[in-house]
Amino acid sequence: MGLLVLYPLARGVYYSFTDANQYNALNPLQPSTYKWVGLDNYTQILGSQEFRSVLGFTAAWTFVNVFFHFTIGLALALALNRTLRFRGWYRMLLLVPWAVPSFISAFAWRFMFNNPYGFLDQFLMKLGWDVPPAFLGDPTWAKVAVIMTNVWLGVPFMMVALLGGLQAIDSDLLDAASVDGANAWQRFWAVTMPALRPVAATVILLGLIWTFNMFNVIYLVTGGGPGTSTQILATSAYLNAFDFKLYGVATSYGVLILSILLVFSQFYRWSVRRMGEETWS
């Protein structure tokens, strides 16, 4: 078991210090001749302009997505946590984005983003937008497009998880707060949110990690383009590995991704814990 995970991991870290590429490695017909190059891959990546823009978009991608996943998910969970008519129907239909296979969702959105005969462009033209945006052809709009797709995709999971957390809150606490004269807004911030924090902290961290590594949406909706405008670190690594066949560079990307995530999650947990209470029990 450990071997199954650790061997590829160790091997990957090793490759990141070599100049492995399609000519000198991973070719079954000839012996490998790649060699140790120390930190060359890392200095090359970290010094490149492209890396900085990819890193910037990765950060924006991750935080914007999780921000909307959480806020929309929480709003819907709060709405569904009341007694209301058709509650079961809403809940079921709102789960559809989670139920549809993710590659199908990616295709469906790509279809709607088509220029000029996709649904969105035609719809915007109908609303009076003369030259509708080329969602997949313009660097800025492409960023909007992939983020929209992924927000749509990720909300149901947050909604269900937070709804579970809300339903586990002892209603006596809320009643006590009302008796003490707290209005709805105060009850939300003073009772509901603190009680929800353990669940919220966990799902946000998971959401951040998943989004950071999300490959399918970017790869299937924009393919990282136009140019490299919607590449995130995970897709850049893939591009380097299997389009450019620069295995050494690609694994260096992988090591960078893992280090960023490790540092980030340590920092995240440290700050959550510092905010008070036992969150990881």
Place this chain on the structure above:
Amino acid sequence: MSSTGAAPELPLPAEAGVAAPARATRRRRKRGRPWHMSLLLHGSLVLATIIAIFPVFWIAISSFKSREEIQSSATLNVWPDTWLWSNYSNVVKANDYGFLRWFGNSILIALLTVVVGVFLSATAGYALSRYRFPGYRSALNSFLITQMFPAAILMVPIYQIITSLKLVDSNFGLLLALASTAVPFCVWMLKGYFDTIPISIEEAGKLDGLTPFGTFWRIVMPLSLPGLAVTCFYTFITAWNEVAFANIILLSPEKYTLPVGLRTYVFQFDQAWEKLTAGAIIVTIPAVLVFLFAQRYLVSGLTRGGVKG
């Protein structure tokens, strides 16, 4: 490849969907809310629901349109000019490396990944569960770390193993890649379920003369059936949605899985959206039905594990 699947496919380890009937009755006793609040509440929920189902609705509608209708401003018609079934028949029509073949490949690969991944992991998960470990916190950490493993590090080494075994362009190679990425996730999930089974039950079994493997096979496994089912389900979904490995390992069209195959419909100069939408609907309907049926068990299974109390 759990880390490259869509985020929502992965389960939350705890705290989901605990029903609270007492709370519902308490709520119902409360006075009704003013009508404008009601309107706001239902209005926003209806809007959210429309957004949630629209893309699926739209590919469903478009799958009945002709290519000309899709590739023109008539694409905005909510009702197709004429309802065409030909997109579906074109997609399904027997072809050596067509849609049905990909469908079959996908199902086969996903099922085998489940078999290999889950059943290899069950023993390891059991060992980890019964072996005295520093506790829940470190288990959660190791889970988070496996989630962080970017495919990017593991992908090249796994690809290297597959090339050296000469398994490029074989479904078996893809199976190997998917199973090896599925195992850590499955082990973690199953360990969680095994943890919920009291050791006292096993000790009773031992007293009655069961071997260690016997206790595992005849007591622990049956008790964790719900957990096994959930793990199988998630593993299946992850394998079913996998694009990255499938894209590099499978080279000949007759071996493609669905995501790779459907991608060829539209990632080319001649975009065949009418075929893509029809194929997408065929794939989506069973998936959505199964998911909506299974989701309540998924959530409660995740919360409670195999044994009550």
